[in-house]
Amino acid sequence: MPKRPRTLLFLIIALTIAAICIDLPKFKFLGKTFSHLSINTKFLKRDLEPKLGLDLAGGVQLVMSADMSQIEAQDRDSALASAKDIIENRINSLGVAEPTVQSAKTQGQYRLIVEIPGISDIDQAVATVKKTAHLEFKTIKADAPPEATYSAQPQFFESSGLTGKDLKRAAAAPSRDPQKPGYVVNLEFNQEGAKKLDEITKNNLQKPMAMYLDDQPISWPPPVIQSVISDGNAQITGQFTAQEAKQLAIQLNAGALPAPLKIESQSRVGPTIGADSIKKSIFATAIGLFSVAIFMLFYYRLLGIFAVLALAIYTLIVLAIFKFIPVTLTLAGIAGFVLSIGMAVDANILIFERIKEELRWGKPKHDAIFSGFDRAWSSIRDSNVSSLITTAILFNFGTGSIRGFALTLAIGILVSMFSAIIVTRTFIRVFWARQ
């Protein structure tokens, strides 16, 4: 550590300015828009935007379990991976900023954890995600009355043996047939699917073929088989709108996934309450900081000023670290941060009380300051370690908001040790000890 407190002071000021540059929100001044920095180098990319968790941004978290009972053990991992792919695609089609899909395997359970923050129409989002299901192509039963062909009632259909497993992909495309404008859906089957389709189309020419997703018919009334298809490339021509065709293609693609997903748990936060929580949290944090500052000034007077300055720097640095890592802020995370404010001051209080005591014992100011920091250090170190142990355990074993809390609290504790020991000491040495 540099011997000269002045050098340290400049370092602290530089660090503070860097933190301010990161923390700065977008604002306008003299007609120009200013904003925080962003890092864009080859090795490190950070937009340094604040990241908000579900409870602040609003949105939905779904925990879905995949039913693997119909899938061979060795295929289960890849089935989960493809489920993840498909869900990701569907969510991306919703056009939300930062959706995440995680796959998790615990105690023989295959799960997908989907988070869609900042979405306004949660119902639609959940519906889109949820539709991932078992796709089946059904043909009309042999013993169905002839009029069933035309009225196409669901009870007259039976499984054709052709399922989502046989389907490679489906895609919407504009129709090339000038007689039938609009959109079509192209289906591409795999080898086995092509074989099955060949058979089915031969036996069911001019009869309807229905598509069922999760036992629900899609695109009803069903399309009618117009010709024998033996190359595995089929087309549904229903004079769809672009939207309808896209939706049908998405549903068919989802069906290409044979492991049915079930929503095991979900958590939805409406967008209004999210915005409301942000406002409340900022207000509460400000009140908390303010009351701590007032208390320190009132109780410790001159020393209090140093503590408040250190607290301000502490806040700036912690926020900058949150944006840099980046930490996704949740309500619990904010609680962790706010709690760490209290702890940041704790180190200062320990030191100040010690200095006051040493002064009372008649030590000269310079010695009192020195031994105040020196003696308080073992208490600060030992006592913070117990909190750090707790946060480490919480972070490793917790999920979601617990991790957020543990992370913000741990960052807060670490920075608080820095601010109490180095920042406050430098201030005191530069501005007080020499008087």
Next chain:
Amino acid sequence: MNIIKYRNLFFAFSLLILIPGIIALFLWGLRLGIDFSGGTLWELKFKEAKEISSHQIQQFLTEKGAEVSSIASTSQDTFLIRMKTTDEQKITDFKTNLSSTFGQTEDIRLETVGPTISKELTQKALTVVIIAILGIVLYITWAFRQVPKPASSFAFGVCTIIALVHDVIVVAGIFAILGHFFKIEVDSLFITALLTVIGFSVHDTIVVFDRIRENLKTHSGFSFEEIVNHSILQTFARSLNTSLTVVFVLLALLLFGGQSIKVFVLALLVGIISGTYSSIFNASPLLVVWQNFKLKGIKLKFKR
């Protein structure tokens, strides 16, 4: 001020809070939130607010086949509905039905936890608590490995843990009472709060014990009782001031912060107040009690 002299008074005050809490824990236990019990929590706002009572909604939903366990109105037109785990499809149906009868609705939040997940979470929570306590105990043993005579590091460790258990029981007991009378539920964040309180409690106790350790080295002429009392008084301002700042920020969060973490913040608040109390008025006086017992033992042996 002589805290050690009046130690029995302070122990009695702790028991005054501990005993009802323990009784409540045995009688009613904690009211488990859906994290642990599984279920659906649905907060719903009626946009075209007419005079709707929670009773009306309960009746309506039950008729439609919902397994409603309770409904509470959180504000004039907003209701918090608790149900058994209800799947997405049914919720959508209920919503359509509710909207068509009572007018437009808006989901404020909707949380569903299925039975497998709640079971896993409960297991996980128990594991975390056990690991945390083990970690802390190990740490305490290490932190007090060198304590000058006449005290023993074993006594320091045990007293820290008694203070910690005191705080956990205070928080859990108070929440068992709150759960019974005000239907306040505990979720996984509550476990987080408990662990944080454990960390804090140890933190507070260590500061006092650290001072006792230091004074034992420098003030060897005084009796153990005097040294402990002196150390408590020396650290008193610090303990109180630190707690006050933490209480300030937590009160700010409790009064003005987001709704969904209020129970969490309340648990932290109770725990931190208890932690400060136990480190000053329980942990250190207990050290003296321990020491006296040991001395008595030695004297008795002498007489024989």
